[in-house]
Amino acid sequence: MLFDALAPSSALQLIGFTDVDAFRPIESMEDARSIPLDIPNFAAVRAVVSLPACRVVLMRSFARILDTAYRMPGGMVLLSMTDDLQANFKGLDLDARFFVTLRGNEECHFVEPQTNHHAMIILSPDLKDRGWFDRADDLRAHVANRAALLHIRQLLLDILRTASVQPALFQTTEVAAHLQEGLLLALDDLFRIDTMADRTASIHGERSIKLVQRIDDYVLAHPTAPIYTADLAGEFGVSIRTLGGAVSKVRGMSLHQYIRLKRLWATRSRLLKGGGATVATCARAQGFHHMGEFAAAYRAIFHEAPSDTLARGRQSSVAAS
Secondary structure, X not given: OOOOOOOOOOOEEEEEXXXXXXXXXXXXXXXXXXXXXXXXXXXXXXXXXXXXXXXXXXEEOOOEEEEEEEEEEEEEEEEEOOOOOOEEEOOEEEOOOEEEEEEEEEEEEEEEOOOOEEEXXXXXXXXXXXXXXXXXXXXXXXXXXXXXXXXXXXXXXXXXXXXXXXXXXXXXXXXXXXXXXXXXXXXXXXOOOOXXXXXXXXXXXHXXXXXXXXXXXXXXXXXXXXXXXXXXXXXXXXOHHHXXXXXXXXXXXXXXXXXXXXXXXXXXXHHOOOOOOOHHHHHHOOOOOOHHHHHHHXXXXXXXXXXXXXXXXXXXXXHHO
């Protein structure tokens, strides 16, 4: 696989995660928030290499809902490293043909129904503008030229492998600049899109995204209240069909499933804090009043009993004190 030939070095940061709770601090630093969809098979890996004016991040992701706030003053390019990508990006279904670009700031919403392997190239604001980005604060998905995509994938792997086995080369400004120039030229090729045949997908679905954000705010503000679809639609002044369609488009699941998932994760977060809380008080604080149904739903998502989560939380609290 992509990471098999890599080992950490002074030029390559390589870290794997087998536990979602260990991964969360990384997300917090990057203003990202994931809801994993497959806890038993959770695994994530990140490899990072820095060049003089850009940074390359190779990621093995996991099935999840992801909200993130990108702050990319110099721009970024996000592309799939394999041909089996499956993702939904602000309501747009993406496969491995697409690459995503952004310069500036943007709130992003993804659903990854499976493990994906992708690369992110983060560009420094000091780089001279090469005409890659149409305008600032505009997140766009483009269909790549196949040959250019395959070339940049291979180049990225070569850079990572070189950083792994010959890290001293990255301490030489001339060599690092040479590797970077090759990458920039590959990006030039990737951005040469025939405007007549361009299948550029400007990210639509802003109304759906705003509705989902309003749902998130409502669930957060009413943690214990029962939430009924008709009441929520009335609160927001939309039809039930519009509300359900927005959640399905942006989150890839029904409204009921989404609200329950958010409340289960909020309950788990409280259980992990340990202290004097009980399972019942944590569950009721998120609107779960039938303990049998709650326990079954919790086990189905997290593959452990809520009491086991609470016990781990208490152990962590004792160890930290």
